[in-house]
Amino acid sequence: MKSLVVYHSKNSGAAKSILFLKKRNAFSFQKISKETTIFNFFRLILLFIRALFIKNIILNGIAVIANPNIQKVLKVLPNKKIILYWHEGEYHWNQTLKYFKIKTSDIADFIASAHNICDSQRVKEWLSHAFLPNRQPDVLYECIDVSCTIGFHSKSTTNLDHINVLAVGNLCTRKGFDDFLKIAEQSSNKINFKWAGKNVEYDLKRKDRVKEINENWGYNKVEVLGFSNHPSKLYSECDVFFLPSIDEPFGIVYLEALLYGKFVIASPNSGFSELLKNKPNLGYVYTDLVDLVSFIDNRLLEKISQNDYRKERHLFAKSHGVDNFHENLTRLIAKYENATPL
Missing domain, CATH: 3.40.50.2000 (Glycogen Phosphorylase B;)
Known part of the structure:
Protein backbone atom coordinates (compact mmCIF):
# COMPACT_ATOMS: atom_id res chain seq x y z
CA MET A 1 0.00 0.00 0.00
CA LYS A 2 1.38 3.41 -1.00
CA SER A 3 2.44 5.93 1.63
CA LEU A 4 2.45 9.71 1.31
CA VAL A 5 5.52 11.46 2.75
CA VAL A 6 5.11 15.10 3.76
CA TYR A 7 8.38 16.99 4.10
CA HIS A 8 9.47 20.56 4.67
CA SER A 9 12.40 21.17 2.33
CA LYS A 10 14.78 19.13 0.20
CA ASN A 11 17.60 21.18 1.73
CA SER A 12 16.65 20.15 5.26
CA GLY A 13 18.83 17.59 7.01
CA ALA A 14 15.66 15.90 8.24
CA ALA A 15 14.62 15.09 4.66
CA LYS A 16 17.96 13.81 3.42
CA SER A 17 17.35 10.11 4.03
CA ILE A 18 13.69 9.84 3.17
CA LEU A 19 14.00 11.73 -0.11
CA PHE A 20 16.21 8.91 -1.39
CA LEU A 21 12.94 6.94 -1.57
CA LYS A 22 11.57 9.15 -4.36
CA LYS A 23 12.69 6.49 -6.81
CA ARG A 24 10.67 3.82 -5.01
CA ASN A 25 7.10 3.19 -6.18
CA ALA A 26 5.76 2.62 -2.68
CA PHE A 27 6.04 6.31 -1.76
CA SER A 28 4.75 9.62 -3.03
CA PHE A 29 5.89 12.99 -1.73
CA GLN A 30 4.36 16.34 -0.88
CA LYS A 31 6.34 19.39 0.15
CA ILE A 32 4.77 21.75 2.70
CA SER A 33 6.94 24.65 3.85
CA LYS A 34 6.57 26.51 7.13
CA GLU A 35 5.79 29.89 5.59
CA THR A 36 2.28 31.27 5.19
CA THR A 37 2.09 32.00 1.47
CA ILE A 38 -0.45 31.62 -1.33
CA PHE A 39 1.77 29.00 -2.91
CA ASN A 40 1.87 27.01 0.32
CA PHE A 41 -1.91 27.32 0.66
CA PHE A 42 -2.32 25.52 -2.67
CA ARG A 43 0.15 22.89 -1.48
CA LEU A 44 -2.12 22.24 1.51
CA ILE A 45 -5.09 21.82 -0.79
CA LEU A 46 -3.08 19.37 -2.87
CA LEU A 47 -2.11 17.52 0.31
CA PHE A 48 -5.79 17.15 1.21
CA ILE A 49 -6.70 15.83 -2.24
CA ARG A 50 -3.82 13.36 -2.41
CA ALA A 51 -4.36 12.17 1.17
CA LEU A 52 -7.97 11.25 0.34
CA PHE A 53 -6.68 8.30 -1.65
CA ILE A 54 -3.76 7.21 0.56
CA LYS A 55 -4.09 5.55 3.94
CA ASN A 56 -0.56 5.94 5.34
CA ILE A 57 0.71 9.49 5.83
CA ILE A 58 4.27 10.05 7.04
CA LEU A 59 5.05 13.46 8.51
CA ASN A 60 8.79 13.79 8.18
CA GLY A 61 10.57 16.12 10.59
CA ILE A 62 9.55 18.53 13.26
CA ALA A 63 8.78 21.42 10.88
CA VAL A 64 6.02 19.26 9.40
CA ILE A 65 4.88 17.50 12.56
CA ALA A 66 4.28 20.76 14.44
CA ASN A 67 2.80 22.69 11.52
CA PRO A 68 -0.73 23.73 12.64
CA ASN A 69 -2.00 23.95 9.05
CA ILE A 70 -1.04 20.36 8.32
CA GLN A 71 -2.80 19.22 11.48
CA LYS A 72 -5.98 21.04 10.36
CA VAL A 73 -5.92 19.14 7.09
CA LEU A 74 -5.40 15.79 8.79
CA LYS A 75 -8.23 16.35 11.29
CA VAL A 76 -10.81 16.19 8.49
CA LEU A 77 -9.35 13.00 7.05
CA PRO A 78 -10.65 9.99 9.00
CA ASN A 79 -9.18 6.51 9.14
CA LYS A 80 -5.62 7.50 8.26
CA LYS A 81 -2.48 5.92 9.68
CA ILE A 82 -0.41 8.92 10.79
CA ILE A 83 3.31 8.18 11.17
CA LEU A 84 5.65 10.79 12.64
CA TYR A 85 9.34 10.45 11.76
CA TRP A 86 11.44 12.46 14.20
CA HIS A 87 14.94 13.72 13.37
CA GLU A 88 15.17 16.32 16.10
CA GLY A 89 15.26 16.69 19.87
CA GLU A 90 14.42 19.20 22.55
CA TYR A 91 16.44 22.10 21.10
CA HIS A 92 14.67 21.99 17.73
CA TRP A 93 11.34 21.37 19.44
CA ASN A 94 11.59 24.59 21.45
CA GLN A 95 12.68 26.54 18.36
CA THR A 96 9.74 25.17 16.38
CA LEU A 97 7.21 26.04 19.09
CA LYS A 98 8.44 29.63 19.00
CA TYR A 99 8.21 29.77 15.21
CA PHE A 100 4.63 28.48 15.01
CA LYS A 101 3.63 30.28 18.24
CA ILE A 102 2.13 27.15 19.74
CA LYS A 103 2.46 25.32 23.05
CA THR A 104 3.35 21.71 23.72
CA SER A 105 -0.16 21.09 25.00
CA ASP A 106 -1.56 22.11 21.60
CA ILE A 107 0.04 19.13 19.92
CA ALA A 108 0.61 16.53 22.65
CA ASP A 109 -2.56 14.56 21.93
CA PHE A 110 -1.80 14.49 18.21
CA ILE A 111 1.65 13.02 18.87
CA ALA A 112 0.30 10.45 21.32
CA SER A 113 -2.34 9.29 18.83
CA ALA A 114 0.19 8.73 16.03
CA HIS A 115 2.80 6.07 15.35
CA ASN A 116 6.24 7.50 16.10
CA ILE A 117 9.64 6.71 14.62
CA CYS A 118 12.91 8.28 15.81
CA ASP A 119 16.23 8.45 13.97
CA SER A 120 18.23 7.49 17.08
CA GLN A 121 17.91 6.21 20.64
CA ARG A 122 18.83 9.72 21.76
CA VAL A 123 15.75 11.18 20.08
CA LYS A 124 13.65 8.25 21.29
CA GLU A 125 14.57 8.92 24.92
CA TRP A 126 13.60 12.58 24.61
CA LEU A 127 10.32 11.85 22.79
CA SER A 128 9.31 9.09 25.21
CA HIS A 129 9.95 11.31 28.21
CA ALA A 130 8.18 14.32 26.70
CA PHE A 131 5.12 12.71 25.09
CA LEU A 132 4.96 8.92 25.29
CA PRO A 133 5.65 7.77 28.87
CA ASN A 134 3.66 4.55 28.38
CA ARG A 135 4.67 3.67 24.83
CA GLN A 136 8.04 3.24 23.14
CA PRO A 137 8.62 4.72 19.66
CA ASP A 138 10.50 2.74 17.04
CA VAL A 139 14.01 3.64 15.89
CA LEU A 140 15.01 3.90 12.23
CA TYR A 141 18.52 5.21 11.67
CA GLU A 142 19.28 7.58 8.81
CA CYS A 143 20.75 6.30 5.55
CA ILE A 144 23.21 7.43 2.91
CA ASP A 145 23.62 6.99 -0.83
CA VAL A 146 26.25 4.26 -0.91
CA SER A 147 26.76 4.65 -4.66
CA CYS A 148 28.80 7.77 -3.94
CA THR A 149 32.07 5.98 -3.25
CA ILE A 150 34.37 7.98 -5.52
CA GLY A 151 37.53 8.58 -3.54
CA PHE A 152 37.41 5.45 -1.39
CA HIS A 153 40.70 3.57 -1.26
CA SER A 154 41.11 0.38 0.75
CA LYS A 155 44.73 1.33 1.38
CA SER A 156 45.58 4.33 3.48
CA THR A 157 46.98 7.39 1.71
CA THR A 158 47.60 9.18 4.99
CA ASN A 159 50.84 11.09 5.48
CA LEU A 160 51.39 10.72 9.20
CA ASP A 161 53.43 13.94 9.23
CA HIS A 162 50.44 15.94 7.96
CA SER A 319 25.07 -1.40 5.63
CA HIS A 320 23.22 1.88 6.24
CA GLY A 321 22.36 2.36 2.58
CA VAL A 322 19.03 3.26 1.01
CA ASP A 323 17.98 -0.35 0.34
CA ASN A 324 18.16 -1.33 4.02
CA PHE A 325 16.47 1.92 5.02
CA HIS A 326 13.64 1.24 2.58
CA GLU A 327 13.24 -2.33 3.81
CA ASN A 328 13.13 -1.30 7.47
CA LEU A 329 10.69 1.54 6.90
CA THR A 330 8.40 -0.74 4.88
CA ARG A 331 8.48 -3.27 7.71
CA LEU A 332 7.47 -0.63 10.25
CA ILE A 333 4.63 0.63 8.05
CA ALA A 334 3.30 -2.92 7.72
CA LYS A 335 3.39 -3.27 11.49
CA TYR A 336 1.37 -0.08 11.93
CA GLU A 337 -1.17 -1.14 9.30
CA ASN A 338 -1.86 -4.32 11.26
CA ALA A 339 -1.90 -2.64 14.66
CA THR A 340 -5.02 -1.89 16.62
CA PRO A 341 -5.98 1.81 16.77
CA LEU A 342 -4.02 3.78 19.37
Whole structure:
Protein backbone atom coordinates (compact mmCIF):
# COMPACT_ATOMS: atom_id res chain seq x y z
CA MET A 1 0.00 0.00 0.00
CA LYS A 2 1.38 3.41 -1.00
CA SER A 3 2.44 5.93 1.63
CA LEU A 4 2.45 9.71 1.31
CA VAL A 5 5.52 11.46 2.75
CA VAL A 6 5.11 15.10 3.76
CA TYR A 7 8.38 16.99 4.10
CA HIS A 8 9.47 20.56 4.67
CA SER A 9 12.40 21.17 2.33
CA LYS A 10 14.78 19.13 0.20
CA ASN A 11 17.60 21.18 1.73
CA SER A 12 16.65 20.15 5.26
CA GLY A 13 18.83 17.59 7.01
CA ALA A 14 15.66 15.90 8.24
CA ALA A 15 14.62 15.09 4.66
CA LYS A 16 17.96 13.81 3.42
CA SER A 17 17.35 10.11 4.03
CA ILE A 18 13.69 9.84 3.17
CA LEU A 19 14.00 11.73 -0.11
CA PHE A 20 16.21 8.91 -1.39
CA LEU A 21 12.94 6.94 -1.57
CA LYS A 22 11.57 9.15 -4.36
CA LYS A 23 12.69 6.49 -6.81
CA ARG A 24 10.67 3.82 -5.01
CA ASN A 25 7.10 3.19 -6.18
CA ALA A 26 5.76 2.62 -2.68
CA PHE A 27 6.04 6.31 -1.76
CA SER A 28 4.75 9.62 -3.03
CA PHE A 29 5.89 12.99 -1.73
CA GLN A 30 4.36 16.34 -0.88
CA LYS A 31 6.34 19.39 0.15
CA ILE A 32 4.77 21.75 2.70
CA SER A 33 6.94 24.65 3.85
CA LYS A 34 6.57 26.51 7.13
CA GLU A 35 5.79 29.89 5.59
CA THR A 36 2.28 31.27 5.19
CA THR A 37 2.09 32.00 1.47
CA ILE A 38 -0.45 31.62 -1.33
CA PHE A 39 1.77 29.00 -2.91
CA ASN A 40 1.87 27.01 0.32
CA PHE A 41 -1.91 27.32 0.66
CA PHE A 42 -2.32 25.52 -2.67
CA ARG A 43 0.15 22.89 -1.48
CA LEU A 44 -2.12 22.24 1.51
CA ILE A 45 -5.09 21.82 -0.79
CA LEU A 46 -3.08 19.37 -2.87
CA LEU A 47 -2.11 17.52 0.31
CA PHE A 48 -5.79 17.15 1.21
CA ILE A 49 -6.70 15.83 -2.24
CA ARG A 50 -3.82 13.36 -2.41
CA ALA A 51 -4.36 12.17 1.17
CA LEU A 52 -7.97 11.25 0.34
CA PHE A 53 -6.68 8.30 -1.65
CA ILE A 54 -3.76 7.21 0.56
CA LYS A 55 -4.09 5.55 3.94
CA ASN A 56 -0.56 5.94 5.34
CA ILE A 57 0.71 9.49 5.83
CA ILE A 58 4.27 10.05 7.04
CA LEU A 59 5.05 13.46 8.51
CA ASN A 60 8.79 13.79 8.18
CA GLY A 61 10.57 16.12 10.59
CA ILE A 62 9.55 18.53 13.26
CA ALA A 63 8.78 21.42 10.88
CA VAL A 64 6.02 19.26 9.40
CA ILE A 65 4.88 17.50 12.56
CA ALA A 66 4.28 20.76 14.44
CA ASN A 67 2.80 22.69 11.52
CA PRO A 68 -0.73 23.73 12.64
CA ASN A 69 -2.00 23.95 9.05
CA ILE A 70 -1.04 20.36 8.32
CA GLN A 71 -2.80 19.22 11.48
CA LYS A 72 -5.98 21.04 10.36
CA VAL A 73 -5.92 19.14 7.09
CA LEU A 74 -5.40 15.79 8.79
CA LYS A 75 -8.23 16.35 11.29
CA VAL A 76 -10.81 16.19 8.49
CA LEU A 77 -9.35 13.00 7.05
CA PRO A 78 -10.65 9.99 9.00
CA ASN A 79 -9.18 6.51 9.14
CA LYS A 80 -5.62 7.50 8.26
CA LYS A 81 -2.48 5.92 9.68
CA ILE A 82 -0.41 8.92 10.79
CA ILE A 83 3.31 8.18 11.17
CA LEU A 84 5.65 10.79 12.64
CA TYR A 85 9.34 10.45 11.76
CA TRP A 86 11.44 12.46 14.20
CA HIS A 87 14.94 13.72 13.37
CA GLU A 88 15.17 16.32 16.10
CA GLY A 89 15.26 16.69 19.87
CA GLU A 90 14.42 19.20 22.55
CA TYR A 91 16.44 22.10 21.10
CA HIS A 92 14.67 21.99 17.73
CA TRP A 93 11.34 21.37 19.44
CA ASN A 94 11.59 24.59 21.45
CA GLN A 95 12.68 26.54 18.36
CA THR A 96 9.74 25.17 16.38
CA LEU A 97 7.21 26.04 19.09
CA LYS A 98 8.44 29.63 19.00
CA TYR A 99 8.21 29.77 15.21
CA PHE A 100 4.63 28.48 15.01
CA LYS A 101 3.63 30.28 18.24
CA ILE A 102 2.13 27.15 19.74
CA LYS A 103 2.46 25.32 23.05
CA THR A 104 3.35 21.71 23.72
CA SER A 105 -0.16 21.09 25.00
CA ASP A 106 -1.56 22.11 21.60
CA ILE A 107 0.04 19.13 19.92
CA ALA A 108 0.61 16.53 22.65
CA ASP A 109 -2.56 14.56 21.93
CA PHE A 110 -1.80 14.49 18.21
CA ILE A 111 1.65 13.02 18.87
CA ALA A 112 0.30 10.45 21.32
CA SER A 113 -2.34 9.29 18.83
CA ALA A 114 0.19 8.73 16.03
CA HIS A 115 2.80 6.07 15.35
CA ASN A 116 6.24 7.50 16.10
CA ILE A 117 9.64 6.71 14.62
CA CYS A 118 12.91 8.28 15.81
CA ASP A 119 16.23 8.45 13.97
CA SER A 120 18.23 7.49 17.08
CA GLN A 121 17.91 6.21 20.64
CA ARG A 122 18.83 9.72 21.76
CA VAL A 123 15.75 11.18 20.08
CA LYS A 124 13.65 8.25 21.29
CA GLU A 125 14.57 8.92 24.92
CA TRP A 126 13.60 12.58 24.61
CA LEU A 127 10.32 11.85 22.79
CA SER A 128 9.31 9.09 25.21
CA HIS A 129 9.95 11.31 28.21
CA ALA A 130 8.18 14.32 26.70
CA PHE A 131 5.12 12.71 25.09
CA LEU A 132 4.96 8.92 25.29
CA PRO A 133 5.65 7.77 28.87
CA ASN A 134 3.66 4.55 28.38
CA ARG A 135 4.67 3.67 24.83
CA GLN A 136 8.04 3.24 23.14
CA PRO A 137 8.62 4.72 19.66
CA ASP A 138 10.50 2.74 17.04
CA VAL A 139 14.01 3.64 15.89
CA LEU A 140 15.01 3.90 12.23
CA TYR A 141 18.52 5.21 11.67
CA GLU A 142 19.28 7.58 8.81
CA CYS A 143 20.75 6.30 5.55
CA ILE A 144 23.21 7.43 2.91
CA ASP A 145 23.62 6.99 -0.83
CA VAL A 146 26.25 4.26 -0.91
CA SER A 147 26.76 4.65 -4.66
CA CYS A 148 28.80 7.77 -3.94
CA THR A 149 32.07 5.98 -3.25
CA ILE A 150 34.37 7.98 -5.52
CA GLY A 151 37.53 8.58 -3.54
CA PHE A 152 37.41 5.45 -1.39
CA HIS A 153 40.70 3.57 -1.26
CA SER A 154 41.11 0.38 0.75
CA LYS A 155 44.73 1.33 1.38
CA SER A 156 45.58 4.33 3.48
CA THR A 157 46.98 7.39 1.71
CA THR A 158 47.60 9.18 4.99
CA ASN A 159 50.84 11.09 5.48
CA LEU A 160 51.39 10.72 9.20
CA ASP A 161 53.43 13.94 9.23
CA HIS A 162 50.44 15.94 7.96
CA ILE A 163 47.11 14.71 9.29
CA ASN A 164 43.97 16.48 8.05
CA VAL A 165 40.95 16.64 10.33
CA LEU A 166 37.63 17.58 8.73
CA ALA A 167 34.29 18.78 10.07
CA VAL A 168 31.22 19.20 7.85
CA GLY A 169 28.23 21.13 9.14
CA ASN A 170 26.86 24.60 9.68
CA LEU A 171 29.46 26.72 11.46
CA CYS A 172 27.61 27.55 14.66
CA THR A 173 27.61 27.04 18.41
CA ARG A 174 25.34 23.97 18.31
CA LYS A 175 27.68 22.13 15.94
CA GLY A 176 30.58 22.66 18.34
CA PHE A 177 32.80 25.05 16.39
CA ASP A 178 34.27 26.55 19.58
CA ASP A 179 35.31 23.11 20.86
CA PHE A 180 36.73 22.39 17.41
CA LEU A 181 39.01 25.40 17.83
CA LYS A 182 40.02 24.37 21.35
CA ILE A 183 41.16 20.96 20.10
CA ALA A 184 42.98 22.52 17.15
CA GLU A 185 44.82 24.87 19.48
CA GLN A 186 46.00 22.05 21.76
CA SER A 187 46.96 19.46 19.14
CA SER A 188 50.40 18.98 17.62
CA ASN A 189 51.69 20.73 14.52
CA LYS A 190 51.20 17.50 12.56
CA ILE A 191 47.43 17.94 12.66
CA ASN A 192 45.51 20.47 10.56
CA PHE A 193 41.82 21.29 10.95
CA LYS A 194 39.28 22.18 8.25
CA TRP A 195 35.64 23.15 8.70
CA ALA A 196 33.26 23.02 5.72
CA GLY A 197 29.72 24.34 5.95
CA LYS A 198 27.56 27.43 5.87
CA ASN A 199 29.06 30.21 7.98
CA VAL A 200 25.88 30.66 10.01
CA GLU A 201 27.55 32.12 13.10
CA TYR A 202 31.04 32.96 11.89
CA ASP A 203 31.22 36.32 13.62
CA LEU A 204 34.18 38.67 14.09
CA LYS A 205 35.07 37.10 17.44
CA ARG A 206 35.40 33.64 15.91
CA LYS A 207 37.32 34.97 12.92
CA ASP A 208 39.79 36.62 15.29
CA ARG A 209 40.06 33.36 17.23
CA VAL A 210 41.00 31.43 14.07
CA LYS A 211 43.50 34.13 13.16
CA GLU A 212 45.03 33.99 16.64
CA ILE A 213 45.49 30.19 16.54
CA ASN A 214 47.08 30.35 13.10
CA GLU A 215 49.44 33.17 14.12
CA ASN A 216 50.49 31.33 17.28
CA TRP A 217 51.34 28.20 15.29
CA GLY A 218 52.96 30.11 12.44
CA TYR A 219 50.84 28.58 9.67
CA ASN A 220 47.18 28.02 8.71
CA LYS A 221 46.44 25.28 11.19
CA VAL A 222 42.69 26.02 11.01
CA GLU A 223 40.89 26.64 7.72
CA VAL A 224 37.26 27.70 7.38
CA LEU A 225 36.21 26.53 3.92
CA GLY A 226 32.61 27.67 3.79
CA PHE A 227 29.85 25.67 2.13
CA SER A 228 30.94 23.02 -0.35
CA ASN A 229 28.89 21.54 -3.19
CA HIS A 230 31.32 18.63 -3.35
CA PRO A 231 31.73 17.20 0.17
CA SER A 232 32.74 13.84 -1.31
CA LYS A 233 36.05 15.37 -2.35
CA LEU A 234 36.60 16.68 1.18
CA TYR A 235 35.78 13.29 2.73
CA SER A 236 38.16 11.48 0.39
CA GLU A 237 41.03 13.90 1.10
CA CYS A 238 40.75 14.04 4.91
CA ASP A 239 42.29 11.55 7.34
CA VAL A 240 39.92 11.98 10.29
CA PHE A 241 36.36 13.23 10.57
CA PHE A 242 35.52 15.14 13.76
CA LEU A 243 32.26 16.96 14.57
CA PRO A 244 32.00 18.01 18.25
CA SER A 245 28.29 18.89 18.25
CA ILE A 246 26.70 20.08 21.45
CA ASP A 247 23.34 18.67 20.33
CA GLU A 248 23.17 16.27 17.37
CA PRO A 249 20.04 14.08 17.15
CA PHE A 250 21.83 11.72 14.75
CA GLY A 251 24.69 13.01 12.58
CA ILE A 252 24.49 11.61 9.06
CA VAL A 253 27.85 13.18 8.19
CA TYR A 254 29.59 10.57 10.35
CA LEU A 255 28.17 7.85 8.11
CA GLU A 256 29.24 9.73 5.01
CA ALA A 257 32.81 9.95 6.31
CA LEU A 258 32.86 6.24 7.18
CA LEU A 259 31.82 5.43 3.61
CA TYR A 260 35.22 6.80 2.56
CA GLY A 261 36.98 4.64 5.13
CA LYS A 262 37.72 7.54 7.46
CA PHE A 263 38.07 7.24 11.21
CA VAL A 264 35.39 9.34 12.93
CA ILE A 265 35.48 11.11 16.27
CA ALA A 266 31.91 11.47 17.47
CA SER A 267 30.44 13.77 20.05
CA PRO A 268 28.89 12.06 23.08
CA ASN A 269 25.97 14.41 22.42
CA SER A 270 25.17 12.80 19.06
CA GLY A 271 22.70 10.07 18.26
CA PHE A 272 25.31 8.49 16.01
CA SER A 273 27.59 7.80 18.98
CA GLU A 274 25.36 4.88 19.99
CA LEU A 275 26.30 3.10 16.74
CA LEU A 276 29.97 3.19 17.69
CA LYS A 277 29.57 1.14 20.87
CA ASN A 278 32.00 -1.80 20.81
CA LYS A 279 33.32 -0.71 17.41
CA PRO A 280 36.71 0.88 18.22
CA ASN A 281 38.01 0.48 14.67
CA LEU A 282 35.27 2.68 13.25
CA GLY A 283 35.57 5.66 15.53
CA TYR A 284 35.85 7.08 18.99
CA VAL A 285 33.29 8.71 21.28
CA TYR A 286 35.01 11.02 23.72
CA THR A 287 33.68 11.81 27.18
CA ASP A 288 35.02 15.36 27.38
CA LEU A 289 37.68 17.54 25.75
CA VAL A 290 40.42 16.40 28.15
CA ASP A 291 39.70 12.79 27.17
CA LEU A 292 39.72 13.77 23.49
CA VAL A 293 43.09 15.52 23.66
CA SER A 294 44.57 12.45 25.33
CA PHE A 295 43.13 10.19 22.61
CA ILE A 296 44.51 12.35 19.81
CA ASP A 297 47.95 12.50 21.41
CA ASN A 298 48.25 8.81 22.24
CA ARG A 299 46.03 6.67 20.02
CA LEU A 300 44.88 8.49 16.90
CA LEU A 301 47.86 7.63 14.68
CA GLU A 302 47.36 3.92 15.23
CA LYS A 303 43.69 4.13 14.21
CA ILE A 304 44.18 6.00 10.96
CA SER A 305 47.18 4.03 9.68
CA GLN A 306 45.61 0.54 9.65
CA ASN A 307 44.36 -0.40 6.17
CA ASP A 308 42.13 -3.23 7.43
CA TYR A 309 40.11 -0.76 9.45
CA ARG A 310 39.35 1.37 6.37
CA LYS A 311 37.52 -1.49 4.67
CA GLU A 312 35.60 -2.25 7.85
CA ARG A 313 34.41 1.36 8.07
CA HIS A 314 33.40 1.40 4.43
CA LEU A 315 31.33 -1.78 4.79
CA PHE A 316 29.67 -0.52 7.96
CA ALA A 317 28.55 2.63 6.18
CA LYS A 318 27.27 0.58 3.22
CA SER A 319 25.07 -1.40 5.63
CA HIS A 320 23.22 1.88 6.24
CA GLY A 321 22.36 2.36 2.58
CA VAL A 322 19.03 3.26 1.01
CA ASP A 323 17.98 -0.35 0.34
CA ASN A 324 18.16 -1.33 4.02
CA PHE A 325 16.47 1.92 5.02
CA HIS A 326 13.64 1.24 2.58
CA GLU A 327 13.24 -2.33 3.81
CA ASN A 328 13.13 -1.30 7.47
CA LEU A 329 10.69 1.54 6.90
CA THR A 330 8.40 -0.74 4.88
CA ARG A 331 8.48 -3.27 7.71
CA LEU A 332 7.47 -0.63 10.25
CA ILE A 333 4.63 0.63 8.05
CA ALA A 334 3.30 -2.92 7.72
CA LYS A 335 3.39 -3.27 11.49
CA TYR A 336 1.37 -0.08 11.93
CA GLU A 337 -1.17 -1.14 9.30
CA ASN A 338 -1.86 -4.32 11.26
CA ALA A 339 -1.90 -2.64 14.66
CA THR A 340 -5.02 -1.89 16.62
CA PRO A 341 -5.98 1.81 16.77
CA LEU A 342 -4.02 3.78 19.37
